Amino acid sequence: MSNIATTKRTRNSATFADVIVFIFSFALFVFGLYLFGAGFFGAAGTQFWLFWAGLLASCLAFIVPMVYHWIVDRKG
Numbered sequence: 563m564s565n566i567a568t569t570k571r572t573r574n575s576a577t578f579a580d581v582i583v584f585i586f587s588f589a590l591f592v593f594g595l596y597l598f599g600a601g602f603f604g605a606a607g608t609q610f611w612l613f614w615a616g617l618l619a620s621c622l623a624f625i626v627p628m629v630y631h632w633i634v635d636r637k638g
Contacts, residue, residue: 583630587623594620 576584597616604612 579630579634583627587626590626591620591623594618594623 594616597612597619599616601609601611601613601616
């Protein structure tokens, strides 16, 4: 068995940067959903690229807060 110890946060309130990252990630996720829909009804030849752009935007929306908190927690 491994002994995994995590660091505990001293405060449980969100900072201004946390709120900005959340708003940016949520907007990016909604934009990705829009691109998913545009991929089905877009011009011929662009449907594939619009769908994949939506997929990548939605994935990036989940990656941004994880990387942000990884960087913040490493400094702290």
